[in-house]
Amino acid sequence: MDVHRSLYPDQSVPDSLKDKRQVVVVQLKSLQAETERIVKIFEEPEVLRQIQNSRDGRQLMEFLEKDYEFSPEMLNTLYAFAKFQYECGNYSGAAEYLYFVRVLSVPPNDKNALNALWGKLASEILMQNWETALDDLNRLKDVVDASHFTSPLQSLQQRTWLIHWSLFVFFNHPKGRDLIIDMFLYQQHYLNAIQTMCPHILRYLTTAVITNKRRKAVLKDLVKVIQQESYTYRDPITEFLECLYVNFDFDSAQQKLRECETVLVNDFFLVACLDDFIENARLFIFETFCRIHQCISIKMLAEKLNMSPVDAERWIVNLIRNARLDAKIDSKLGHVVMGTQATSPYQQVIEKTKGLSFRSQMLCLNIEKKMGGGKKDGKEVSQWSATEF
Numbered sequence: 001m002d003v004h005r006s007l008y009p010d011q012s013v014p015d016s017l018k019d020k021r022q023v024v025v026v027q028l029k030s031l032q033a034e035t036e037r038i039v040k041i042f043e044e045p046e047v048l049r050q051i052q053n054s055r056d057g058r059q060l061m062e063f064l065e066k067d068y069e070f071s072p073e074m075l076n077t078l079y080a081f082a083k084f085q086y087e088c089g090n091y092s093g094a095a096e097y098l099y100f101v102r103v104l105s106v107p108p109n110d111k112n113a114l115n116a117l118w119g120k121l122a123s124e125i126l127m128q129n130w131e132t133a134l135d136d137l138n139r140l141k142d143v144v145d146a147s148h149f150t151s152p153l154q155s156l157q158q159r160t161w162l163i164h165w166s167l168f169v170f171f172n173h174p175k176g177r178d179l180i181i182d183m184f185l186y187q188q189h190y191l192n193a194i195q196t197m198c199p200h201i202l203r204y205l206t207t208a209v210i211t212n213k214r215r216k217a218v219l220k221d222l223v224k225v226i227q228q229e230s231y232t233y234r235d236p237i238t239e240f241l242e243c244l245y246v247n248f249d250f251d252s253a254q255q256k257l258r259e260c261e262t263v264l265v266n267d268f269f270l271v272a273c274l275d276d277f278i279e280n281a282r283l284f285i286f287e288t289f290c291r292i293h294q295c296i297s298i299k300m301l302a303e304k305l306n307m308s309p310v311d312a313e314r315w316i317v318n319l320i321r322n323a324r325l326d327a328k329i330d331s332k333l334g335h336v337v338m339g340t341q342a343t344s345p346y347q348q349v350i351e352k353t354k355g356l357s358f359r360s361q362m363l364c365l366n367i368e369k370k371m372g373g374g375k376k377d378g379k380e381v382s383q384w385s386a387t388e389f
């Protein structure tokens with residue numbers, strides 16, 4: 001009703017909204033009465049201490065049943081109240097109650113266990129608590145990877161939902177651009193989900209790689225994936241890398257870079273990456289161009305980078321000053337003379353060893369999850385992310 005008044009100050013509030021408000025208030029009072037005793041139990045200092053120290057939901061549930069006459073039906077009531085709080089926009093209340101539901105629920109035996117994880121993640125995202133949201137995202141990912149759903153399609157759906165929800169976290173958390181690369185490009189289940197269900201996610205993965213100066217080594221792997229999926233999905237961001245690293249077409253790369261600006265400005269997740277993207281994309285063009293030519297005209301380079309000659313020269317000077325470029329500028333002729341840039345065999349071995357170490361680690365983790373997950377027989381599938389939420 002308050003939102004309606006702010007949007008339409010010259011109109012009266014419709015009767016349908018007033019009736020709906022009365023229904024919501026009645027339902028709220030009813031749920032508050034049902035959960036009053038439950039909330040008091042969780043406010044007990046001893047209960048809070050047990051929750052913080054306990055790692056076993058079954059053991060904690062036995063403690064509550066024995067000392068506080070807690071029952072599984074109470075947990076379902078608390079879940080319903082948390083979901084109602086979420087629907088009313090009280091995300092902090094929903095997150096608090098869902099935390100208790102998550103701690104006490106044991107997947108896959110409890111039908112609300114996975115739902116509570118999805119709801120907790122959604123609540124933290126809406127409150128913009130990115131550190132807590134990342135913890136919830138990792139916890140949910142572990143449960144999804146370890147669960148055995150009734151069909152492979154349901155597993156694929158769960159991972160697809162998780163991929164889309166994770167964009168909120170990855171593009172707001174300080175370490176998100178590293179984490180999105182590790183999860184989307186180097187964890188095979190999630191790369192398969194992207195290739196099968198949502199190839200448009202390659203736009204976000206590509207942007208994360210381009211804007212991450214420390215992860216240039218992954219460009220080769222990313223370009224391979226982009227080439228594989230080019231028949232199903234293309235946009236200016238993925239085509240920029242294709243033009244630059246597959247076709248070595250600098251004119252097309254320059255054109256795609258202009259189109260990328262429009263794409264990034266109009267994308268909810270990527271608009272904050274615009275400056276970093278343009279800066280690093282120009283650097284990619286420049287580095288690739290320099291590998292082919294030893295002496296380069298600043299005027300021609302400015303055209304390739306979509307900059308004025310003065311700005312291009314200043315940009316190159318800053319690169320040289322920051323020790324990121326081995327080159328000299330001939331101001332009289334307007335040329336950039338490149339130094340030798342051959343990568344030492346020692347550096348090549350280091351880069352390849354880093355990639356091999358990471359892949360070996362991921363392989364070991366996947367084997368451990370497979371061996372641990374084989375002992376479970378979960379059949380419940382979360383509907384929170386698709387229907388309930």
